[in-house]
Amino acid sequence: MRVIIVGAGEVGTNIADSLEEDHDVVVIDRDSDRVESITYDLDVLAIQGDGTSIETLQRAGLEEAEMVIASTDGDETNIVVCGAAKTVGDPFTIARVKKTNLLRTWEGATNAFGVDFMVCTDLHTAQTVVDIAGLPDARDVDSFADGLVRMAEFEIDPESPVAGETIAEADRFESLTFAAILRDDDIVVPKGNTVIQAHDAVVVIGSVESVREFAGGLTPTPTLEQADEIVIVGGSEIGYQAARLFEAEGLEPRLLERDHERARELAERLPETLVLESDATDIDFLVREHVDDSDIVVAALDSDEKNLLVSLLAKRIGVERTLGIVEAGEYVDLFETVGIDVAINPRVVTAEEITRFTREQRTENLAMLEHDRAEVLEIEVDRDSLLFGNRIRNVTSELPDGVVIGAVTRGEELITPRGETVLELGDHVVVFVDTDVLDEVSAAL
Template identity: 30%
Template sequence: MKIIIAGAGEVGFHLAKLLSYESQEITLIDTNKEILLYAETHLDIRVVKGDSTSIAILKESRVNTCDLFIAVTSSETTNITVCVLAKQLGAKRTIARISNTEFIHHKEELGFTKFGIDELISPEALAASEIELSLRQTSFRESFEFEGGALSMASLTLSRSALFVGKTVKQAAEILPEIHFVPIAIKRYGTQFTIIPRGDTVFERGDDVVFITSEGGAEELCRLTGKSNREINNVMILGGSKIGFKTARDLSSKKFNVKLLEENKERAFDIADDLPEVLVIHSDGRNVDLLDEEHISEMDAFIAVTKNSETNIMSCLVAKSKGVKKTIALVENMDYFELSHSIGIDTLVNKKLLAANNIFRYIRKGDVVAMTKLSNLNAELLEFEVNSTSLVCNKLIKDIDFPRAAIIGGVIRNGVGIIALGSFKIQEGDLVVVCCLLQSIKRVEQLFL
């Protein structure tokens, strides 16, 4: 697939990096010579220096032959303009990064597709949504919802108190009369290897396990693993960035008690004017004495979303030491993920990864509805729509020639999530959630073409 990315900032470069690993034909456009030189020498991609709104630059990038054009510069106006130009010059599909989420909410009404923009994404809005989901599922380290929660992904670490530690997957399933969750990936403590579990796979203490749950499954998981899904009411947010603002706005509208700490005085006053339901405090949130004065120990959750990953991590550790049960840190450096989990931060959010997940489904073959990469695991979760020509259509799961490095986690039929076992028959129109190790993705895609 030929893909052109306009904008070599943090999101654009990360996308180019991930897509180059997929052996896609990538062209990266930017005006910054140094960033392009670094990208060209470190990634297997083509770079073009220039303004992406220039028709000559777009033609030099061979936009007329590209399958996917992604505009992720820091300017919303530029992204919209470039996508319109790219479409007119022959790009098959276009995606624009925007910051005004009203555009997404009114996409059909405004008719973006009519003038050349197929998809809109907002990394900041995606991050705010991820944070809100984490607050609803406090006992899980990582969460993701398919079709509004018909099926959900939940990730947690097994402690000694988990009832099925030492049991096989098959034995664990027998603990409950009905199955509302299924394990789809396991990473053993102290290793970097991801296991796709089978019936004879044994759960061990310290395992990082990813589950797919249907309705009621999250509560069962909490009960069996000794976790508690604590209700969140009082939330403290460090940082009045776009993500901090969107998170505060969304949470306060849902009756959370929100305090927001912002160091920049002018920004703090602006947020206070825009969000009267939020208590905005002009201060340096790194000051431990000030956090004590603002009763951080009474908070149910602490969310650090400044522009500095190190500040976010350290602030969350301070919050943990003060007894805050749920901590969420915005982290830009992907290398921090595993380190931060090991030292006790509950949830990490990376907007580059969220944006990449949102875009990646357009390069996967088959009718991919949704997709997410599993943090710290070399696996992806894909949601496929089954059509009449799919090889899985009208077959029992046990009769499908499925690769060992992949597993069906569940099926959504008519809006209802089902934990589907071997005797389940897949039908046209079903939405099937599959967990794949990277080496099995191509084989799985072929089953859903």
């Protein structure tokens, strides 16, 4: 299908990169340098122009487009793009916004703004923070099958109990599947005798309880339920939403905000959060307020450099785990190397969320791992699928290497996949797939 993406920043570029193989993609941006860059980097048509202009959209082939994705940095611009697209045709429209009040307005009114689907960057980033904070040492977390199945990626520390163990030795959990090991630039589909090495990234799929137990066995770091102290540094919208979501989990975080008026506003809006008015870069204050006793510190200030500084200070005074918001995608690996345990890029998580809605209809859910090196798909079994009526061992023998069936749900029942498990019509199957074989696997399943 033809997909028009308005905005060639980090979000738009990531989406275009994910879609270029399977779709006719057109990218619009006002910046000539961005247009030139994406023209050379990707196999897409890039057009310089104003995406809110009907003429520009028509030049991009709006009449033939089945989807329009507005991914600029301006909320109002993205809404106008979707509205303009609806005046000419009836494409499926997706708008990226930062303001949660726009999301609430859209949710409360049918077809508001001419937007068919809206992704709120700040809210989705805050949810990612809470999901990752809930599992010690997790680098990525996602849910499938209406929350029955959890996928998580963990980096194995040299001191971890599973470092040096085989998969068979590490497999001590009732409903957990070791889906993959990401080792340097390789993706290893693990077998029973595969040895887990230090610094491997291990991807597991299973019940929420099993994944949580596995996480708890990797490290003495407390799970979210065990965490006594969570400190959020920065009363940004992401910081506020993270605190609200932690409250919803029954926790009582502390939030540090320097601005007096913002601190007062947050104190009124967060009844279970202790809001402290202070500069989080004041190490004496951090020690005096016993931030060093915290289990988790979330750095959600308004600049990457400040978030890095806060994370380093937190580590220096003894904080167990730090999560930091990093707006610049090119800094993510660097920040994790020098101090932040997990760096979360709002643009990347937004691009992944939008990409979910561009897959074939039978793909119920999607998670992308390690910069698109692998994907985890949730597929509902229909009569045309290789899965229908087949045993798992027969299915996997007909698929290429790089595929692991990680979980099966039938109604509200979670089924741990085994070779003799027969898949039925309507089952939801969670599958790990190496992107090198994604097209072949998607066609078969």
